[in-house]
Amino acid sequence: MTTTTPSSSLTRPGAVDGHGIDAGVPAHYGDPMGEQRRLAGAAALVDLTHRGLVRVTGPDRLTWLHSMTTQKLDDLAPHHGVETLVLSPHGHVEHAIHVVDDGESAWLGVEPGTADALVQWLTSMQFMLRVQVTDVSADFAQFGQVCDEAGSAEQYAADGTLVWVDPWPTMGPDSASYSGDGPHPATGRRWREVIVPRDRAADFVGDRPLSGTLAAEALRVADWRPRLGADTDHRSIPHELDWLRTAVHLHKGCYRGQETVARVHNLGRPPRRVVFLHLDGSGHLLPEPGAQLRVPGVERPVGVITTVARHHEDGPIALAVVKRSTPTDVDLVADDCAAAQTVIVTP
Numbered sequence: 001m002t003t004t005t006p007s008s009s010l011t012r013p014g015a016v017d018g019h020g021i022d023a024g025v026p027a028h029y030g031d032p033m034g035e036q037r038r039l040a041g042a043a044a045l046v047d048l049t050h051r052g053l054v055r056v057t058g059p060d061r062l063t064w065l066h067s068m069t070t071q072k073l074d075d076l077a078p079h080h081g082v083e084t085l086v087l088s089p090h091g092h093v094e095h096a097i098h099v100v101d102d103g104e105s106a107w108l109g110v111e112p113g114t115a116d117a118l119v120q121w122l123t124s125m126q127f128m129l130r131v132q133v134t135d136v137s138a139d140f141a142q143f144g145q146v147c148d149e150a151g152s153a154e155q156y157a158a159d160g161t162l163v164w165v166d167p168w169p170t171m172g173p174d175s176a177s178y179s180g181d182g183p184h185p186a187t188g189r190r191w192r193e194v195i196v197p198r199d200r201a202a203d204f205v206g207d208r209p210l211s212g213t214l215a216a217e218a219l220r221v222a223d224w225r226p227r228l229g230a231d232t233d234h235r236s237i238p239h240e241l242d243w244l245r246t247a248v249h250l251h252k253g254c255y256r257g258q259e260t261v262a263r264v265h266n267l268g269r270p271p272r273r274v275v276f277l278h279l280d281g282s283g284h285l286l287p288e289p290g291a292q293l294r295v296p297g298v299e300r301p302v303g304v305i306t307t308v309a310r311h312h313e314d315g316p317i318a319l320a321v322v323k324r325s326t327p328t329d330v331d332l333v334a335d336d337c338a339a340a341q342t343v344i345v346t347p
Contacts, residue, residue: 091260
């Protein structure tokens with residue numbers, strides 16, 4: 001089981017520990033809205049030292065990972081960040097992986113608490129290939145930030161720092177969008193995650209301001225960006241979350257779960273769909289993740305809220321997953337809180 005040293009950021013003045021999958025790093029430092037503005041303005045870092053990190057070495061690493069996951073990785077260029085998924089045999093999302101290769105090793109950034117399971121699965125699939133899988137979560141720290149300008153991953157890595165640049169929402173060369181043809185709110189998103197040795201993390205941060213995970217989550221929700229463990233459950237397939245656009249190559253070789261991906265894409269629509277919500281902020285409390293959504297006047301729930309955030313410009317917002325048949329032209333209700341929906345994945 002992976003163990004890491006508690007984040008030193010929790011000792012900073014005003015630091016409040018996160019909860020759920022973001023426990024162990026600060027949710028905020030006493031000024032969530034100010035921290036969010038600084039983060040959006042490329043003036044702050046977010047402590048992501050609770051995220052897992054797996055290193056895969058060996059000459060077969062890219063073709064091996066390519067054969068088992070949803071993304072085309074066999075010709076991945078050094079320092080080019082991509083996203084890939086590990087699916088169950090039935091096509092359900094099990095792991096979401098941020099991949100960057102430095103020319104000698106593939107570095108796989110994963111959600112907190114998932115590195116051990118990923119290592120076990122990868123090791124079980126190793127066979128006679130020339131690869132070695134190591135959980136390096138205890139040795140390396142990760143930090144998130146918004147870039148102040150659009151730059152290449154090679155430029156970010158020029159000083160030797162390893163960086164994963166988020167491709168969201170840019171579609172890959174053989175991917176698909178489930179959110180229609182309109183403008184995407186995340187166009188121009190400049191999120192990156194920096195990997196540094198833990199014994200040099202304090203030097204990397206230096207005197208730069210830190211923002212909590214609440215700030216990063218608010219920006220993520222506003223960008224319709226799905227997150228494993230927050231917006232997924234044991235039934236989630238990539239189509240429901242518009243995840244094909246950045247994490248799935250539709251015409252690569254066979255991999256586990258590919259049959260479901262192809263069948264849903266070619267023959268129909270997913271049974272559920274993610275929506276963006278503007279929540280009524282007039283009350284003192286907002287619905288919690290897991291709150292059931294209903295159409296007014298209808299007792300049977302149509303979905304569930306997955307992530308709730310307070311945005312520095314848009315106010316209370318959320319992501320939710322609802323049945324495909326849910327009407328798109330009505331406001332929904334969660335715990336007596338009105339929720340105006342914006343369609344992400346079209347019915």
